[in-house]
Every structure is written in structure tokens, then in C-alpha cells.
Amino acid sequence: MNPTINISKIDRRSGLSSKEFYNTYVKKSLPVVISDIAEWTTSEKFTAEYFKANYNHLTRTIDGKTYSLSEIIDLCESSTPENKAPYPNIFDLHKDFPEYLEDIPLIYYGKSNRLTSKMLPNSIAKQTNQRQLFFGGKGCSFPTLHIDYHWVHTQLTQIIGEKDFILYPPNQTPYLYPDKINHNLSQVNIINPDYDKFPLFKNAEAIKITLKPGDTMFIPSGWWHTTYIHNFNLTYAIDHVNSFNWDRFMDENYLVAKKHYPNLAWIVKVYKVIMGKIFNINEKFIQLN
Helix, strand or coil, X not given: CCCCCCCCCCEEECCCCHXXXXXXXXXXXXXXXXXXXXXXXXXXXXXXXXXXXXCCCCEEEECCEEEEHHHHXXXXXXXXXXXXXXXXXXXXXXXXXXXXXXXXXCCCCCCCCHHHCCCCCHHHHHHHCCEEEEEECCCXXXXXXXXXXXXXXXXXXXXXXXXXXXXXXHHHHHHCCECCCCCCEECCCCCCCCXXXXXXXXXXXXXXXXXXXXCEXXXXXXXXXXXXXXXXXXXXXXXXXXXXXXXXXXXXXXXXXXXXXXXXXXXXXXXXXXXXXXXXXXXHCCCCC
């Protein structure tokens, strides 16, 4: 991660080779939007009508109330800033839509996604190896400014509607007042900041970009972000771990292990070093086009 990142906008690219992507964005810890790799988003299987007709047995409980998927979609379609739909509405592709797994091609932001490796214990992978669909409505926004759990990289593909992403590079962290316990969460309400309580936030410089249907964005590990939704919305998200965030990812897992299994946490540190070297050796033989 480059702590000196200083950019004012996010590139929007097409025709990007995997080699250029790796060298220009992944290595430099820079987000990018790719506009020509998500043709699958136009399939009828990714429409509100198809979900309502085939998956109404799925439910989610939000703020103590249980909704069917059709009810969630209806609420999201009628959502307004004054009368917002419940949010976030997150569905797990592995559990809820396993037949969709083959419809969405995997993208590797390093030379591999270590979360999908059989060498990564399930006790670690299951916390972050997620492929998710987010349903939302006009006026909804993600509750907190955050860094994704365990400092994973994130891929986000916009399927339906438009969504604003507000991002802050890692070097803005001193202005964002990370929570003392959950240090990947900011204490600042960036929509209505309390400058008396968080005066340094006045120095924070956000980067904003709007994802449109078919856009895919790479958010590198350590970047703060949150969202605002303009209309009925469906977004796909998947986590990534590669050589660039492996150490931080495993350090976060060590802290979790130390809290819950203090006598065994040392195993995570040993695994980090040994398996990090093995992954690095294996990835030396992977050629990018």
C-alpha cells in the first residue's frame, strides 16, 4: 500500500490488459473503473422480474422485520430519500444463488485470489471469501465510512441503476477518526459531520465516482469508502487477497485469533510467513497477458 497516494479522480478504462491493470493499478494501490468486462450484467437472470419470479422464497431480517426478496425489491423500487427502503440488503451468492456462480466470471487483481485457494483454511477464508449481491433503492447509503473487513481488496460491478462511491485514500486516515475498537470504521458521519467533535475531518479530501450498469470498480485494500444510491439498484461484490494485502489480511486474522483463541494465535503468524512464501513462489510462474 502506498501511503503517499495523492489523486483527485479515478480512471475509467476500457481495453485494459491484465498486465497493465496489474502494473498500473494493483501494484500502485490505485482504484480504477473498467467499463467493458461485465457483459453478463445484461442477462435476464439479473433483472428484478426474474428475481421476484424465481427467488421469492429468500428472506432477510432487517431492523427486526423479515422481508421476502419480492418485498425487498418492491421497497427498493419505491424508495425515496424521505422514505428509504431498508438497507443494506445483502444476499450471498454461494448460499442464495449458487447457480449464478458460473454466470459471473472471476477477475484476479493480483496473480491469484488467495481467498479461493485450497491452501487457505476455511476458518480464515469463510470470513471474507464472499460473493454478494446488494439490493438498494433511491436515497439509501451504506451506514458507515469504512475499510473492507480484514483489509481485502474489493471488486464491485454495477448491474442495475447508478451508485455514487465516495472514497478516501489510505493517507487520509488521520482525518477520518477510526473507531478505537473496530478500526476499519470511521466515527465520522460524512453526510453531516460534527466538526466540533472531529475537527480534522475538515482536511479530508474525498474522491467521488458514479458507477453505471456494466461498470466494474477495483477498490484496493486500505481505501475508505461509502456509497449513495440514485435509483433501484443491484450491485455485485467480491473480496480479493493477493501478495499486496496478504500481510495486512493475515495480521487482522491474527488479532481475531488472539482475542478468541489466545493460546493458538501464534499459529496464524507462522502460517502467514510460510504460506506467504509458498504463494509468492507459485505466483512467479503466472504470466499476465
